[in-house]
Amino acid sequence: MGGAHTVRRRRAANAFSGASFNFTKIGASRxxxxxxxxxxxxxxxxxxxxxxxxxxxxxxxxxxxxxxxxxxxxxxxxxxxxxxxxxxxxxxxxxxxxxxxxxxxxxxxxxxxxxxxxxxxxxxxxxxxxxxxxxKPRAKIVFAEQPIITIHNGAPTLMIRLGNGRMNVLTDLKLRLSALVREVGEEGLSFRRSVDLPLVTDRYAIFALTITLQHRLDSGPLKGLTEQHMLDDEMRLFLTVETHDPALGADVHALHTYAASDVAWGRRYADAVSQSESGMTQADLTRISLLEPEI
The missing domain is CATH 1.10.287.70 (Helix Hairpins)
Known part of the structure; x- marks a missing residue:
């Protein structure tokens, strides 16, 4: 009929939960x-x-x-x-x-x-x-339950600690941190967009014990960020991890997200790496999320 066609739309709302990020979709099936x-x-x-x-x-x-x-x-x-x-x-x-x-x-x-x-x-x-x-290769990355914002090297710094949950060394670690922020355009419309947060170091040759990633807040898209601003905007952080597991002979990926309320301000991570009595370096992954007051 004149090239016209009918598009049948299926409407379905389903709840998804992944990487501690809950959301719903309309028009998609679980x-x-x-x-x-x-x-x-x-x-x-x-x-x-x-x-x-x-x-x-x-x-x-x-x-x-x-x-x-x-x-x-x-x-x-x-x-x-x-x-x-x-x-x-x-x-x-x-x-x-x-x-x-x-x-x-x-x-x-x-x-x-x-x-x-x-x-x-x-x-x-x-x-x-x-x-x-x-x-299917699966990553076993242990993420700290809370990111922290503390003064480091004279600048406010967002930090997230993660540990290697495997007994073998992982290689070629790549990290990417982004934030879902709310912005208001010139027309007065509010929308959300994802911005990349540059890390001090985003690649590591080996990942044996623990690593603490750092994003300085004295520059970049979150410059001048305050705790109240973060909460009001309902900001969310997304951390993606890609690394190679030699034991599996394959690359593995992990995704973790944090809500604004998860961020601990004015705190720092307690030590999780120490020396055993035999002189061997050891990581206590049960302390990966342990916080202590900022010095």
């Missing part, structure tokens, strides 16, 4: 069934196993009903016994034959052939999904 692969990788293990188990039972039940609808199709099965047909379907679906139940008619042989092919495909897909879920 688990998009049009992309089952993504849904299968993002759903929790409990839900994943429930879906796989439910599909397994449902498929075998459907085939069992087909066999029951074909009298005499399964040898040694009780006439009309759904349970016998179900277990025959399970054995066929898994390509396991115990010699008791077997197809007894040409029609049953055709159905069993189709079920065997479907069973091999189902097993291959589930095996692949389980492998991918297990093999």
């Amino acid at each position: 688990y998009d069934l049009s992309d089952p692969y993504h849904a299968a990788l993002t759903v929790g293990w409990g839900a994943f196993m429930a879906v796989v188990g439910g599909l397994y039972v449902l498929i075998n039940l459907l085939f069992a009903l087909v066999y029951v609808a074909m009298p005499g199709s399964v040898a040694n099965a009780r006439p009309g016994a759904l349970l016998d047909a179900f277990f025959f379907s399970v054995e066929t679906f898994a390509t396991v034959g115990y010699g008791d139940f077997r197809p007894a008619t040409p029609g049953a042989h055709w159905v069993a052939t189709f079920e065997i092919v479907l069973g091999m495909m189902f097993t291959a897909i589930v095996t692949g999904l389980v492998f991918v879920r297990f093999s």
Whole structure:
């Protein structure tokens, strides 16, 4: 009709929670069934196993009903016994034959052939999904519960401490800190935008114990920042971490966010790295978030 087309919009509100950042989206599904692969990788293990188990039972039940609808199709099965047909379907679906139940008619042989092919495909897909879920590299970065703002080298400085939660050394650490700030344009409209916060050091060759990243507040987009301003603007900090884990042979990523109310002003981090009695440097990751008064 004149090139016109109708756009169907699906409206759905779903709550997401990730990296301590809660938000909602309208028009997006938490688990998009049009992309089952993504849904299968993002759903929790409990839900994943429930879906796989439910599909397994449902498929075998459907085939069992087909066999029951074909009298005499399964040898040694009780006439009309759904349970016998179900277990025959399970054995066929898994390509396991115990010699008791077997197809007894040409029609049953055709159905069993189709079920065997479907069973091999189902097993291959589930095996692949389980492998991918297990093999995804995961970062084990320990983040301090609170960022701090303290005087460091004569300037107010925003600091965040993080620790390496693995027993092996991580390499090629890259850090990026940004803030979600509220601004008012010339038209008087309020909007939010993300600004990068330059770090004193944003790359490290190795990450063995702990690191404290620093952003100086005497310059940059947050120059002159006050605690009240931060709270009034509902500012939020985003810290992304990328590093290489030699044990996994892969790059790993982590994201952590902080609300304005999480920031501790006029405090500093207590020591978390010390020397053991044997002279070995040790990090106490249970102290990663421990604060003490500013000197």
